[in-house]
Amino acid sequence: MNKLDPLLTSSYDFKLPEELIATHPVEPRDSARLLVYERATDMLTHTYFYELEKFIPKDAALIFNDTKVIKARLYGTKESGGKVELLINRPLNAVETNVYIRGRVKPGTKILFDEGLYAKIIRLHEDGSRDVLFFTEGKELRFEDLLPIIEKIGHIPLPPYMQREDAKEDEKDYQSVFARNEGAVAAPTASLHFTQEQHQRVCRTFKHAFVTLHVGAGTFKPVEEEEILKHPMHSEYYDISEEALKLLDSDTPILCVGTTSARTVEYYVQHGKKARGEANLFLHPNNPPQRVNYLLTNFHLPKSTLLMLVASFVGVEKALGLYEEAIKEHYRFYSYGDAMLIL
Template identity: 35%
Template sequence: MNAASFRELDIKPLIAASPAQPRDSSRLLALNRKTGQISHLVFTDIVRFFSPGDCLVFNDTKVFPARLWGRKPTGGKMEILLLRPDTEKQNRWLALAQDCKPGLALDLGHGASAHAAERTAQGEWLFDFSGADALEFAHAHGEVPLPKYILKARSAAGKEAHPASDQSSYQTVYAREEGSVAAPTAGFHFTEPLLASIKAKGVKTAAVTLHVGWGTFKMLKTPPEQHSMPAEMATLEAAQADAINAAKKSGGKLFSVGTTTTRTLESFASDNGLLSPNRRPTGIFIYPPYRFKAVNALLTNFHVPDSTPLYMAAAFSGSWDLLYEAYRQAVEMKYRFYSYGDSMLIYD
């Protein structure tokens, strides 16, 4: 098996249009990467996998309403997905846009406009905003940047495209630091009572921050060793690094919630698995046969074929064959897939 094998799975009917209610009632597929054992559970069962002294690490980034719509001079509608502010010019943002060209002026309504300045080497566009602060405008008039496959699944099911509930459901319960255009979805399944149960077992928690840009969801169109992953800003504060290191030194296992958390930890880990505080962009792309330095267990969702998170899951599983068998069983048992879907724990 290889990455291409996952395209053959009949996943489309299983794409989740909305999250499980309550969050922790989602299903959990537990994959033991040493024995190959696959267990089918509910997410609250995750408590049984922890031991006192373990450390559970989250990405505490928060999604902002990054999707804007404007009118071209011809009257056509055009989408802008804000990524991050430019560091050199005020009210200039990097964004994704299709069918754009330098000099294009978009009327955003409400007295605001955006002008396309230039395209970057990575394919983003620089937009200059006028008439309003771009971030304030996004908070007032932007949309929650749901993946298009969720919108398509809702359309196919005759559901409302943008229910107000997305404002809260497309965030983790521990989201704190605003800056992402996509949620760290592996964390969707946690509730405050479940976190309390985990902590009551003697498990420590810590947080990193990686603001999810388009590096995470840029699809592979080349062999993995040729894939260029746009960098995303990652932060590990000193107090959080100390908490993680203390757990590892005492023999605790490090449970990483999601691929963005894992990329941050692996970016800032030394060869002995200990973490150093840092804040910098990281473009690390993890794929087989990567050797993990810090993480002992990976909690993740079921991913899109040809996506960077799928490659990381294969690397952590240690085998494309083993990961494929887990996905095959998930499809057979009608697990819910992708951002609002069910969960998978890879451990040993």
């Protein structure tokens, strides 16, 4: 393979056969496949997720993201009768919410939903997102008061590449067994492989702690700039627990369960050690991790910041080589797909 420039978006492209895109999870969750890569020995092992504990270094502490996916996709109509699909991205403050809307709208447009809920567009952004206020009975809603309403009328926001509507099973399948804090519009997918039993077992065996990073829709946004550093990295709210802070401030080796945990830990370390706030850290080969030692992750989209994050651990050539191996061995890709452990 020719030497690839880690700062060019084209270096992160690969061809994925469509049949390897997972549209449903395997049952049980921990029967997903697991590709283990040991950097020190350049050794690859093909195994299954239920064997994970055998490979975790004995002195490592695991950091989990306990965010919970909300029913962020809403179907409504404009007052004129035109149909509209709205995807909540993230709250901006107590009452304003950033969203994506399929359908043309302008500031002042009202979108009507079931349960007496309606949204009013207050501003448009160049990135295609919109800011809205939500109301019921003419009263502005705070984000925490919106959540029980969308739990009734909203839909699980499956990623667009699944090319299907959400089903009842997705309410459970697209949520980790330890999801606790509502606010994500995409699942931290490496977490989806844990059954309740395996998670409890791992937590009994290894040091562990939780962070919360509310994953936004920007996580799926492909890098469209020719040079990756020109990509406007999305920002997401994070909160690091006291237990996690103690581990991060120690010299314990850290294994992050998922790219979202890795971004949270590295943002904390690289940006002034703030326990909560907005994280917009872009990890790539020229900005490798400083605190995270090991990574558990799924297989990601071409030209995505998530693949670039994987390359920050192993380099772009090795990342693509591992993906080639996964394709050759018919691993399942993306959110409901198989996993990889980088040691």
